[in-house]
Amino acid sequence: MPSAGIRINSGLAMGEAVLHQPRVSIPQMFGDDPKLEQARLGQALAAMHRALDSMFADKRLDGGGEHREVLETYRLVAEDRGWQRRMMEAVDGGLTAEAAVQKVQDDMRTRMSMATDPYLRERLYDFEDLGNRLMQHLSGDGGTAAGAELPENVVLLARNMGPAELLDYEPKRLRALVLEEGTAASHVAIVARALDIPVVGRVPDLLSRIDPLDPVVVDGDNAQVFVRPNDDVQQEVAGNILLQEERRRLYRASRNDPPVTMDGVRISLNLNAGLLIDMQQLAETGADGIGLYRTEIPFMVRSEFPSVEAQRVLYANVLDQAGARPVMFRTLDIGGDKQLPYFHDLSDQNPTMGWRAIRVALDRPSLLRHQLRALIHAARGRQLSVMFPMVSEVAEFDSARALLDKELAREEALGGVLPESVRVGTMLEVPGLMWQMPALLRRIDFLSVGSNDLFQFLFAVDRGNPRVAERYDVLSPGVLSLLRSLVGQCEAAGVPLSLCGEMAGRPLEAMTLIGLGFRTISMTPARLGAVRVMTRTLNVKPLASYLEKLFDAPDHSLRQKLRAYARDHGVKVEDG
Ligand code: PEP
Numbered sequence: 209m210p211s212a213g214i215r216i217n218s219g220l221a222m223g224e225a226v227l228h229q230p231r232v233s234i235p236q237m238f239g240d241d242p243k244l245e246q247a248r249l250g251q252a253l254a255a256m257h258r259a260l261d262s263m264f265a266d267k268r269l270d271g272g273g274e275h276r277e278v279l280e281t282y283r284l285v286a287e288d289r290g291w292q293r294r295m296m297e298a299v300d301g302g303l304t305a306e307a308a309v310q311k312v313q314d315d316m317r318t319r320m321s322m323a324t325d326p327y328l329r330e331r332l333y334d335f336e337d338l339g340n341r342l343m344q345h346l347s348g349d350g351g352t353a354a355g356a357e358l359p360e361n362v363v364l365l366a367r368n369m370g371p372a373e374l375l376d377y378e379p380k381r382l383r384a385l386v387l388e389e390g391t392a393a394s395h396v397a398i399v400a401r402a403l404d405i406p407v408v409g410r411v412p413d414l415l416s417r418i419d420p421l422d423p424v425v426v427d428g429d430n431a432q433v434f435v436r437p438n439d440d441v442q443q444e445v446a447g448n449i450l451l452q453e454e455r456r457r458l459y460r461a462s463r464n465d466p467p468v469t470m471d472g473v474r475i476s477l478n479l480n481a482g483l484l485i486d487m488q489q490l491a492e493t494g495a496d497g498i499g500l501y502r503t504e505i506p507f508m509v510r511s512e513f514p515s516v517e518a519q520r521v522l523y524a525n526v527l528d529q530a531g532a533r534p535v536m537f538r539t540l541d542i543g544g545d546k547q548l549p550y551f552h553d554l555s556d557q558n559p560t561m562g563w564r565a566i567r568v569a570l571d572r573p574s575l576l577r578h579q580l581r582a583l584i585h586a587a588r589g590r591q592l593s594v595m596f597p598m599v600s601e602v603a604e605f606d607s608a609r610a611l612l613d614k615e616l617a618r619e620e621a622l623g624g625v626l627p628e629s630v631r632v633g634t635m636l637e638v639p640g641l642m643w644q645m646p647a648l649l650r651r652i653d654f655l656s657v658g659s660n661d662l663f664q665f666l667f668a669v670d671r672g673n674p675r676v677a678e679r680y681d682v683l684s685p686g687v688l689s690l691l692r693s694l695v696g697q698c699e700a701a702g703v704p705l706s707l708c709g710e711m712a713g714r715p716l717e718a719m720t721l722i723g724l725g726f727r728t729i730s731m732t733p734a735r736l737g738a739v740r741v742m743t744r745t746l747n748v749k750p751l752a753s754y755l756e757k758l759f760d761a762p763d764h765s766l767r768q769k770l771r772a773y774a775r776d777h778g779v780k781v782e783d784g
């Protein structure tokens with residue numbers, strides 16, 4: 209049985225388990241000569257700083273983005289005077305350098321066990337990591353926790369780890385990362401995404417069930433980890449990895465093939481992004497633009513709200529990298545599982561239906577206004593597209609839009625350069641909004657279906673609860689009718705419609721969406737190649753007529769029928 213976690217970065221990999229458990233040994237507790245111990249500690253600190261400098265110089269980590277910020281923050285922590293002073297004081301008190309490092313580390317650990325604030329936990333974790341690093345320099349091996357012989361294909365497993373610790377492992381050998389605690393905003397996860405390896409987080413009790421060098425398969429797409437898979441599974445996975453690499457090559461080679469169906473319908477294929485590094489995928493995949501830019505992560509990795517200027521720099525960078533391709537910025541969707549360490553505790557009893565996204569923004573308007581101001585500044589003379597998350601009623605959209613208008617008026621009054629044009633849209637994630645479509649469509653410039661949230665609310669099924677998450681199928685008659693009706697209403701009103709939930713990245717679902725009339729979809733980069741291939745093998749007209757017959761069907765799921773349709777009509781719907 210595979211262990212399930214949460215998807216942090218997609219991809220499939222196989223290798224041997226390397227358990228990240230930094231080893232620490234203290235040869236002697238008390239020193240004979242404090243001066244000597246001070247000198248040893250000072251030298252170890254200097255050596256550690258030099259080693260960090262060369263480690264962070266890895267080419268793969270070049271360029272700006274959150275991963276650089278994370279590493280630079282770590283670098284600042286390493287310079288922390290208070291931490292260095294506490295260790296020196298412990299040496300003055302008679303401890304050896306090693307014992308002093310450990311004492312300060314123990315104090316930190318006690319604090320860590322009580323800290324619930326995720327930012328503080330990351331910081332305390334950095335100190336833990338730095339302490340381990342110092343120990344290695346003191347013991348004279350100068351190397352890293354990962355200095356020992358490593359297998360060729362490393363699947364790294366850890367309870368949690370700091371961003372720099374990941375870089376201790378030769379990036380060339382790193383195939384995947386699995387964390388017992390990590391989330392998408394963990395600093396190590398951000399660096400792992402920059403290295404482009406599959407990452408699965410929140411896999412409980414993993415380390416206790418695994419031995420070093422056990423074979424492990426990591427399926428980042430489905431957030432599953434297979435420990436000691438039997439030979440058959442291993443062979444199959446090895447085959448799939450080859451196939452995946454082959455496909456990746458193929459997709460890359462065909463990234464400039466226009467996503468036009470056999471009967472000449474142009475489909476706009478876009479990417480979902482959330483880190484600056486994701487912007488590189490535009491060139492890699494040949495996508496038309498960014499259909500969803502999630503703005504939460506930069507807020508989550510900091511210790512306080514990023515200033516307007518810090519946000520402006522980030523958004524301007526995103527727009528620079530996008531060039532002529534459009535970017536749909538989604539305003540902050542915090543709350544639920546996306547907590548900000550420096551903001552009120554947003555954990556409600558039922559977080560996905562709690563105080564989140566636009567609800568927070570409208571109750572704390574300065575937060576949204578600052579973000580909108582930064583977006584306006586970033587766009588200067590360029591096109592700006594903004595959409596609001598989790599809008600439940602037209603009145604909410606109006607309130608959010610009014611804040612945007614205020615910011616635009618303010619900018620104008622100050623004589624600033626306005627964006628060349630401003631397009632304002634909303635996500636459709638709350639079913640209630642469906643019953644206000646005419647009023648909504650008169651107000652918006654575009655609409656994007658957030659199918660992940662929309663369907664969890666539509667079916668009243670928690671998307672994070674494995675007991676029910678798979679119970680209903682998005683390829684079911686009710687959902688298809690709903691989407692068809694939406695397409696009809698948007699077409700009649702002349703409002704561009706897209707869909708940016710996960711279903712857009714699955715070829716069979718994407719085929720169905722196109723058959724229903726969607727002409728723009730947005731997905732995670734790893735899926736775009738497969739969806740492009742599907743598009744180019746599809747005839748829309750016959751599929752549209754076929755779907756007409758299914759809206760009224762009593763089936764629980766139409767998946768088999770649609771799969772059979774694809775097979776019979778030569779539509780390539782293999783997953784990427
Ligand atoms: C969605 O709900 O479909 C969506 C794209 O938003 P998120 O996954 O960020 O909640």
Ligand code: MG
Nearest residue numbers: 637658660661
């Ligand atoms: Mg959503």
